[in-house]
Amino acid sequence: MKFKKILTLFMACVVLALxxxxxAEKQQVAKPEAKQEANQAGESKGxxxxxxxxxxxxxxxxxxxxxxxLGDKLRKFNQVVVIDARPELKYDSGHxxxxxxxxxxxxxxxxxxLEQFKVTKDTEIIVYxxxxxxxxxxxxxxxxxxxxxxxxxxYLAGDPDYSTKSYLEISxxxxxxxNKEGVIFIDARPENVYKKGTxxxxxxxxxxxxxxxQEPYLKLxxxxxxxxxxxxxxxxxxxKSHIVADILYDKGYKNVMVxxxxxxxxxxxxxxxxxxxxxxxQVKKEEAKQDTKAYTGAIKPGKDEGTVDKEFFKTLIxxxxxxxxxxxxxxxxxxxxxxxxxxxxIPVDDMYKKGCDSVVSRLPKDKNIIFxxxxxxxxxxxxxxxxxxxxxxxxxxxxxxxxxxxSSGNCEIK
Numbered sequence: 001m002k003f004k005k006i007l008t009l010f011m012a013c014v015v016l017a018l019x020x021x022x023x024a025e026k027q028q029v030a031k032p033e034a035k036q037e038a039n040q041a042g043e044s045k046g047x048x049x050x051x052x053x054x055x056x057x058x059x060x061x062x063x064x065x066x067x068x069x070l071g072d073k074l075r076k077f078n079q080v081v082v083i084d085a086r087p088e089l090k091y092d093s094g095h096x097x098x099x100x101x102x103x104x105x106x107x108x109x110x111x112x113x114l115e116q117f118k119v120t121k122d123t124e125i126i127v128y129x130x131x132x133x134x135x136x137x138x139x140x141x142x143x144x145x146x147x148x149x150x151x152x153x154x155y156l157a158g159d160p161d162y163s164t165k166s167y168l169e170i171s172x173x174x175x176x177x178x179n180k181e182g183v184i185f186i187d188a189r190p191e192n193v194y195k196k197g198t199x200x201x202x203x204x205x206x207x208x209x210x211x212x213x214q215e216p217y218l219k220l221x222x223x224x225x226x227x228x229x230x231x232x233x234x235x236x237x238x239x240k241s242h243i244v245a246d247i248l249y250d251k252g253y254k255n256v257m258v259x260x261x262x263x264x265x266x267x268x269x270x271x272x273x274x275x276x277x278x279x280x281x282q283v284k285k286e287e288a289k290q291d292t293k294a295y296t297g298a299i300k301p302g303k304d305e306g307t308v309d310k311e312f313f314k315t316l317i318x319x320x321x322x323x324x325x326x327x328x329x330x331x332x333x334x335x336x337x338x339x340x341x342x343x344x345x346i347p348v349d350d351m352y353k354k355g356c357d358s359v360v361s362r363l364p365k366d367k368n369i370i371f372x373x374x375x376x377x378x379x380x381x382x383x384x385x386x387x388x389x390x391x392x393x394x395x396x397x398x399x400x401x402x403x404x405x406x407s408s409g410n411c412e413i414k
Contacts, residue, residue: 011262043268045137049135050156058141059153063165066126066155071241073097073169073258085129085136086159087381094168096128096159097258104129104139104200105352105381106344111147112406131356159339167256172269173288175230175259177304181202182198184221184229188240189263197273199232199266204276206377207233207240218251225252232259232266234310261397298323306383308370314413316370319339324368329382348373348382356390369397376401 051061067342069080075098082099084091091101100117102110125144128135140153141215153371155162170178179185180345185202187194203218229248233240241258248256259266267273286409300312300319316324317340326343328335335345344362352360359382363369371379379399386392 002281006050018388026359030240031264035288035345046322049132051152052135053138053156056138056142058138061126061153062154063161063355066162067166067203068126069124069126070096070098072239074239075236076084076312077119078123080124080126081117081119083127084127084138084141084159085127086134087377087384089380090130090159090377092174094159094163094170094174096162097167097169099128099169099262102140102144103381104136105349107140107143111143111246122151123149123151124151125149126153126155128158130375131160132156134158139329140295156360162278167213167249167254169258169260170230171189172259172261172265172271175232175261175266175273176269178228178230178257184227185259186229186230186231186244187391188233188239190242193234195276197275198264199263200272200274202232202276205231205244212242214247221253226255226258227253228255229253230259232262235262236260238262250379272344283414286337299370299396301398302401305402306380306387306394306397306399307401310400310402310413313370313372313400313402317411323366325364326370326372327363327382328373329371329378334374334406340411343372346382348378348385351382351385356386356392359386359388360392367396371399372404374402375403 047055050060070370082096084095084099084101085104086095086101087103087105088101091103091362094099100110100113102113103176126143127137127141129140137156137158141154164368179199179201182308185199186205187198187202188205188207188210190206190208191204194202194206198204203220205220210217212335221229225285231241231245231248238260241260241262245256245258261363263273266276302309316326320326320342326340327338328343328345329348330345331347331349332345335343339345346362347360371382373379377401380401383394383397383399386397387394400413405412405414
């Protein structure tokens with residue numbers, strides 16, 4: 001009798017250990033995103049991105065290797081091509097200098113750039129994305145290998161590593177956004193060229209003079225070395241912006257960016273070029289009006305297009321009004337592990353693999369919708385994909401551009 005009681009107690013403990021947390025929606029600990037995305041790609045379960053890359057026999061390179069290959073940071077597509085595999089939104093706001101964007105979810109759309117730039121099959125190509133937990137660089141490298149490219153490498157540490165060691169390059173759309181916000185723009189061209197016309201709000205720091213004597217020009221800049229500033233010159237073939245940015249970075253200005261497309265693309269896009277001293281302030285006035293508008297809607301928008309205010313979103317995690325729906329755009333496996341209470345799952349991959357209708361048909365009607373994921377990348381990808389590719393009416397639809405930690409079960413916004 002005593003033996004039976006002990007055996008019964010032992011079996012009960014085993015059952016409790018195996019199944020005690022199965023029904024807890026928020027208490028399950030999420031697996032690392034790398035493993036989830038790897039599973040999504042059809043790879044073996046439980047493997048890290050590094051293991052998958054190594055098994056595929058792609059060479060992994062580090063920052064020093066990439067830095068050496070970049071040289072003066074100008075585009076040299078006949079020698080080396082750097083590819084950012086992240087969504088357009090992330091690429092626009094900061095990428096490794098000279099990199100082109102081929103998002104893994106839009107590979108077929110962006111791949112023709114390689115033909116446009118006459119990249120040969122044996123040209124060295126370095127692919128990167130959002131760091132060690134990001135599978136996107138592997139996805140793009142694999143697709144390129146299938147296309148016949150033979151000299152492929154992966155910078156696995158990616159953007160998180162590079163951005164702590166050097167400055168980044170930005171696109172025209174992001175440069176326009178920063179210009180509207182009043183960020184300092186630096187024209188690195190000669191003074192006589194600058195005086196003929198420049199981007200609104202720009203100051204002139206010619207690279208030739210700055211290289212010889214920095215002091216007079218550093219006095220033009222704020223003492224706070226965390227101040228954002230954007231350096232530009234005469235386009236992708238112009239090295240002047242990189243020379244000035246390198247000096248500024250070495251001087252401790254770690255928030256410097258380069259707008260490599262520069263004045264030519266700014267003008268080509270129909271954006272204003274002004275004569276220094278004769279600037280009109282319409283853009284800044286419009287931005288100021290936008291900032292002072294009172295918040296009266298059901299959703300408090302963030303500063304950037306399509307975003308929701310992070311602090312406002314925090315109030316919705318545990319409970320929210322019936323007219324607000326949170327849509328988690330991660331993979332079903334990630335969603336099952338842990339998610340915000342009451343959220344529904346519509347993976348962003350469905351938009352590219354199954355088409356716009358597969359997503360649009362599942363969007364709640366007459367509701368305020370907020371997309372979220374683990375970093376903001378896929379949520380933004382869903383928002384801009386619906387807007388630009390699906391031509392969907394984005395009224396009352398937002399996305400959370402923030403890192404979310406699901407491991408504690410509390411979905412903490414970072």
